[in-house]
Every structure is written in C-alpha cells, then in structure tokens.
Amino acid sequence: MSSSRDEYSLEHMGNLMGSRRQRDGEQSLIGPPSQESTHGDPRGQEAPTPGFIYLLAFFSALGGFLFGYDTGVVSGAMLLLKKEMNLSSLWQELLVSSTVGAAAVSSLSGGYLNGWLGRRICILLASFIFTIGGIVLSVAPDKEVLLAGRLVVGLGIGIASMTVPVYIAEVSPHHQRGQLVTINSLFITGGQFIASVIDGAFSFLSHDSWRYMLGLSIVPALVQFVGFFFLPESPRWLLQKGRSQEARRVLSRIRGGQGVDAEYETIRASIEEEEKEAGGDGLVIVRILRYGPTRRALIVGCGLQMFQQLAGINTVMYYSATILQMAGVRDDKQAIWLSAATSATNFVFTLVGVWLVDRVGRRKLTLGSLLGTGVSLSLLAVGFLMSALHSPPVTLHPAGSQNSTCSLYGSCDPCMLDPVCGFCYRENGTRVYDSTCVPVDQGSTSHAAWGRCSNRTEAADSPIWAYNYCPTSYSWLVLMGLILYLAFFAPGMGTMPWTVNSEIYPLWARSTGNACSSGVNWIFNVLVSLTFLHVAEFLTYYGAFFMYSGFVVLGLLFILGCLPETQGLQLEEIEGLFSGRLCSCGALSPGGGRHVQYIRVKGSNHIFSDSDTSDIE
Numbered sequence: 001m002s003s004s005r006d007e008y009s010l011e012h013m014g015n016l017m018g019s020r021r022q023r024d025g026e027q028s029l030i031g032p033p034s035q036e037s038t039h040g041d042p043r044g045q046e047a048p049t050p051g052f053i054y055l056l057a058f059f060s061a062l063g064g065f066l067f068g069y070d071t072g073v074v075s076g077a078m079l080l081l082k083k084e085m086n087l088s089s090l091w092q093e094l095l096v097s098s099t100v101g102a103a104a105v106s107s108l109s110g111g112y113l114n115g116w117l118g119r120r121i122c123i124l125l126a127s128f129i130f131t132i133g134g135i136v137l138s139v140a141p142d143k144e145v146l147l148a149g150r151l152v153v154g155l156g157i158g159i160a161s162m163t164v165p166v167y168i169a170e171v172s173p174h175h176q177r178g179q180l181v182t183i184n185s186l187f188i189t190g191g192q193f194i195a196s197v198i199d200g201a202f203s204f205l206s207h208d209s210w211r212y213m214l215g216l217s218i219v220p221a222l223v224q225f226v227g228f229f230f231l232p233e234s235p236r237w238l239l240q241k242g243r244s245q246e247a248r249r250v251l252s253r254i255r256g257g258q259g260v261d262a263e264y265e266t267i268r269a270s271i272e273e274e275e276k277e278a279g280g281d282g283l284v285i286v287r288i289l290r291y292g293p294t295r296r297a298l299i300v301g302c303g304l305q306m307f308q309q310l311a312g313i314n315t316v317m318y319y320s321a322t323i324l325q326m327a328g329v330r331d332d333k334q335a336i337w338l339s340a341a342t343s344a345t346n347f348v349f350t351l352v353g354v355w356l357v358d359r360v361g362r363r364k365l366t367l368g369s370l371l372g373t374g375v376s377l378s379l380l381a382v383g384f385l386m387s388a389l390h391s392p393p394v395t396l397h398p399a400g401s402q403n404s405t406c407s408l409y410g411s412c413d414p415c416m417l418d419p420v421c422g423f424c425y426r427e428n429g430t431r432v433y434d435s436t437c438v439p440v441d442q443g444s445t446s447h448a449a450w451g452r453c454s455n456r457t458e459a460a461d462s463p464i465w466a467y468n469y470c471p472t473s474y475s476w477l478v479l480m481g482l483i484l485y486l487a488f489f490a491p492g493m494g495t496m497p498w499t500v501n502s503e504i505y506p507l508w509a510r511s512t513g514n515a516c517s518s519g520v521n522w523i524f525n526v527l528v529s530l531t532f533l534h535v536a537e538f539l540t541y542y543g544a545f546f547m548y549s550g551f552v553v554l555g556l557l558f559i560l561g562c563l564p565e566t567q568g569l570q571l572e573e574i575e576g577l578f579s580g581r582l583c584s585c586g587a588l589s590p591g592g593g594r595h596v597q598y599i600r601v602k603g604s605n606h607i608f609s610d611s612d613t614s615d616i617e
C-alpha cells in the first residue's frame with residue numbers, strides 16, 4: 001500500500017533537488033552514499049560565513065549556558081543551604097528536582113509559544129524569566145521562596161532548551177549548521193563547569209554565599225536579553241508567517257548580503273509545498289503523528305533524547321565525587337573541586353564534538369560516542385563489582401552498636417549502600433583494619449552519629465569515615481571508567497540529541513517536535529536521577545551501571561536502525577530522509593525488504609535518499 005503523502009514527499013524532494021541542481025548547474029548521479037570525507041565545504045565554493053552568524057550563535061547559546069549553570073550550581077549551593085536553612089532531605093530533593101520538573105513542563109508548552117510568538121520572542125522571554133528567577137533566588141528569605149525561584153528558573157530552562165537549537169539551526173548556513181548548533185551544547189557544559197567553579201570559590205565565604213551562587217545567573221541572562229533586542233527573528237519563521245519582505249531582509253543581513261536569492265526561494269518553495277503536503281487543521285502533534293515522515297522524525301528525536309538520559313550522564317556527573325572518593329581522594333573540602341574537574345572534562349570533550357560534527361557527521365559521531373559510553377559504563381560496573389567482591393569486612397562490634405541496623409552488615413559494601421550507615425576504619429597502606437559499620441549523623445553526613453568517627457579531627461592517626469563509598473584497591477578501574485565515560489559521552493551523546501532534533505522536522509512541525517523531544521529529555525532526566533539511589537540500593541552500584549550499559553545497547557540498536565545522516569543538507573531537504581527508506585527500524589518501516597537507492601548530486605556531498613515507495617504503509 002502506498003501512501004500518497006509519502007509519494008508526495010518524494011516528489012517534493014525531487015523538486016527541491018531539481019532546483020538545487022539547476023542552481024548549482026550540476027548533473028545528478030544515482031549511486032551509493034559517498035564515503036568521502038564531508039569535511040568543511042564539500043564543493044569548496046561555499047560563501048564565507050559572515051561574522052554576524054557567530055554573534056547570533058553566541059547570544060543564543062547564552063540560553064544553553066544558563067541551562068547548564070542553573071542545573072549545575074545547585075549541588076554546591078545545597079551544601080550550604082541545608083545547614084543555613086536546616087533543610088530536610090525532602091526539601092533538598094524538592095529544590096533540585098523542581099527545576100528539572102518545571103523545565104519538562106515549560107519545554108512541552110514552549111512548542112506552542114515558539115510557533116505563535118517566534119524564536120526571538122521566546123529567547124527574550126526565557127532570558128527575562130532567568131533574570132526574575134535569579135533575583136528571587138538571591139533575595140529568598142525562606143525555603144518556600146527558594147522553591148518558587150527554582151521553579152521560575154526551570155521554566156526559563158525549558159523554553160531555552162527547546163528554542164535555542166531551533167533558532168541557531170534556522171539562521172545557520174547548512175554547511176556549518178552542525179557546528180553552530182553544537183556550540184549550544186558546549187555552552188551547556190560550559191555553564192555546568194563555571195557553576196562548579198563558582199560553587200568552589202564562594203564556598204569559602206561563610207554566610208549567605210549561596211545567594212551569590214544562585215544569583216549570579218542574572219548576569220548572562222541580562223546580557224542575552226539586551227543582545228536579543230538587537231538581533232533578528234529567524235527568517236524561516238518570518239516566511240512561514242507570511243512576512244516575506246522582512247524574511248528576505250533578515251536572510252540578507254545574516255548572510256552578509258551575498259547570494260540569498262536561491263536560499264530564499266528554496267525556503268519559500270518548501271513552505272508552500274509543506275503547507276499542501278501536511279496541510280489541514282487540527283493540533284500540530286496530531287498532524288505530526290498522522291504523517292509518516294514527521295512521525296518517524298519524532299520517534300528518532302525523542303528516542304535520542306531518551307537514550308541520552310538513560311545512558312546515565314547526570315548520575316555519573318552527580319556521583320563523580322563518590323567515585324573519586326573511592327579512588328582515594330578523602331578530603332571533604334576537595335569534593336567540590338573534584339566535581340569541577342568532572343564538569344571540566346565534560347566541557348573539554350564537548351569541544352571535541354563541536355570540532356567533529358561537520359567533519360564526521362551526526363550518525364557516525366553518535367554511534368561512536370554511544371559505543372564508547374557503553375564500554376566505559378561496563379568498565380565502571382566491573383570496577384564497582386570488583387570493589388564489592390573484595391569489600392573489607394567489619395571487624396569491630398563496639399558495645400551499644402547492636403541497637404542499630406548498621407550492626408547487621410558484615411562488610412563495607414552493604415553498609416555503604418544503606419543510606420543511614422557509614423563505614424569507620426583505619427588503614428595501613430592498602431590494609432583496612434579496626435572497621436565498624438555505624439549510623440551516620442542525621443545533621444551531616446560528614447561524620448558518624450556516635451563512636452570513633454563522630455568527632456573527627458585532622459590528626460593523621462584518626463580513623464577514616466567513609467559515607468557512600470568503600471575503600472578499595474580497584475578504584476583505578478572506576479576512575480578510568482569515569483574519565484572514558486565523559487570522553488566518549490560528551491562529544492556525541494551529549495550534543496547530537498539536541499543538534500539532530502533542531503534539524504529533522506519540517507518547519508510546520510519544528511516547534512512542536514522540539515518541544516516533545518526536549519520534554520522527553522527532561523522527564524527522563526528526573527526519572528534517572530531521582531531513582532539512582534533506590535536502584536543502587538536494590539541492584540547495588542555495579543547493578544545500576546550494568547543496567548545503564550544495557551540501555552546503551554538498546555540505544556545503539558535504535559540509532560543503527562533509525563538515525564539518518566543529516567550533515568550538509570539544507571533544512572528543507574532533510575524531511576526527504578524520513579519519507580524514504582533510510583530508516584530500517586522494523587517498527588517504523590513496515591513492508592521491509594526494499595532496497596535503498598541514494599541520489600547524489602555530482603561534485604557535492606549532499607546525499608539524498610530515495611526508494612521504491614510502493615509499499616510504504
């Protein structure tokens with residue numbers, strides 16, 4: 001059975017390709033996709049990118065920076081807040097997760113706002129919300145107002161996270177789009193890194209330093225707000241709204257006045273075609289789900305975002321201090337700087353992603369990254385498993401300890417997994433001795449409720465208090481896993497879900513598609529980070545990390561089957577990849593067994609997919 005919409009789509013692709021061929025004066029070839037490098041400008045004749053586009057990318061990506069800063073800064077601020085405001089663990093959890101929850105809600109509704117008000121107004125709105133949120137947080141008199149501030153900030157993060165990649169993708173020239181959109185991810189991890197440095201720096205101030213930590217986000221928010229007053233709306237959105245003269249003016253401004261006619265015509269023709277093709281009234285999400293190509297794009301987009309979070313990035317980042325403590329760094333004061341080192345590693349390797357995306361392409365980068373992430377997670381899991389198998393035994397049972405459940409544990413591993421217990425011990429080289437499992441102090445996890453580890457001194461011979469970790473000689477394995485994990489995850493899985501989502505939907509479905517996929521990202525972010533401790537209690541640390549590796553294997557199969565290469569294509573051409581048979585995912589493409597032909601424009605690297613559509617749907 002053939003779908004007229006799918007056929008139409010192919011015809012539409014043909015028209016676009018025809019116009020491109022005419023434009024380029026090149027002849028078309030039918031053949032397999034090119035294996036040659038798509039590095040830089042494939043034809044060697046792309047117009048130089050005017051500097052203005054970098055300015056646009058920078059001011060937009062400040063939204064990414066605020067996303068990273070506000071999600072990252074809270075862990076350091078919490079260390080101080082919980083003492084000053086006497087926060088229960090429920091309140092601590094509320095203050096951390098409320099932002100992510102609000103981001104999920106606002107990214108979902110951001111789709112509507114984006115289509116209605118445009119990208120520029122949404123970015124202005126997000127920076128305004130960030131500013132208000134920052135002010136509320138910095139002056140908060142009590143925990144209720146703090147919670148309100150965290151919710152407000154979350155609303156800003158949600159809108160920014162779905163709008164910024166779309167805006168950058170729509171203003172970028174196609175040969176640089178990957179790199180420019182990926183800069184947003186660089187700013188996210190940059191924001192997380194700066195947040196941890198600010199946490200470290202301000203933790204030395206005694207009173208109220210959390211106000212500076214949380215309030216400093218006002219600065220980039222204001223810079224972005226003022227900047228965007230002078231920056232233009234996306235020409236694609238303007239054209240869609242029928243504001244064609246303005247669209248042409250903006251396009252000419254962002255392309256430095258050069259050769260915008262062909263691009264303008266392609267966008268205009270594509271909007272007309274799209275209107276006919278997916279026309280009709282009704283909710284955009286319903287139209288997306290009814291129309292094959294956009295439904296497939298949505299599944300790919302949401303799947304990528306889901307697997308990004310299921311690969312456990314936020315748990316690995318959050319628990320890096322624990323992992324590093326296992327590796328032998330015992331000083332509490334260093335913990336805050338250790339998490340800065342982790343976010344610095346995440347940031348540096350995101351830079352590698354920016355460099356690679358327009359060189360190796362999205363598909364290879366994502367696959368390579370996920371493969372490495374899976375191997376590193378398994379390494380982490382094996383490290384934790386070895387530590388558990390060789391966990392030091394409890395050797396002392398001091399009088400009075402029998403009243404506590406902690407006394408039931410025979411070794412460090414189960415003791416460490418119980419959130420109310422900690423391991424108190426002495427060491428001589430790698431030998432652990434005089435060890436007990438005792439309750440943790442309810443007010444602070446940095447010492448025991450009673451016994452030798454209850455009032456710790458800096459003296460060299462004082463016993464060591466291990467909360468949340470166990471001494472082990474396999475820490476090198478865990479440490480290696482952590483570094484490899486960040487090195488592999490950051491360039492591909494950290495960046496590509498955002499980049500690919502900004503480009504795979506046709507204009508009419510772009511806002512809604514990105515809203516849904518960002519919503520999926522935030523929902524899985526909350527799910528994975530909130531469940532980690534329970535999962536670890538239930539399955540142990542190594543079980544949890546083996547579970548994440550299992551998700552990664554599923555993610556690999558999904559990406560292998562479903563993610564087409566979008567590199568080098570103009571946004572208007574990408575829909576064709578989803579109307580053809582590039583997606584070999586069984587569930588997505590019934591009818592199977594058909595061969596795929598690729599049409600390549602000679603001399604260019606623009607790869608188009610084509611197929612016999614006779615039995616699509």
Ligand SMILES: O[C@H]1[C@H](O)[C@@H](O)[C@H](O)[C@@H](O)[C@H]1O
Nearest residue numbers: 185188189313314346494495
């Ligand atoms: O792409 C980002 C990045 O990888 C961040 O480090 C992570 O905290 C976010 O959840 C993710 O969406």
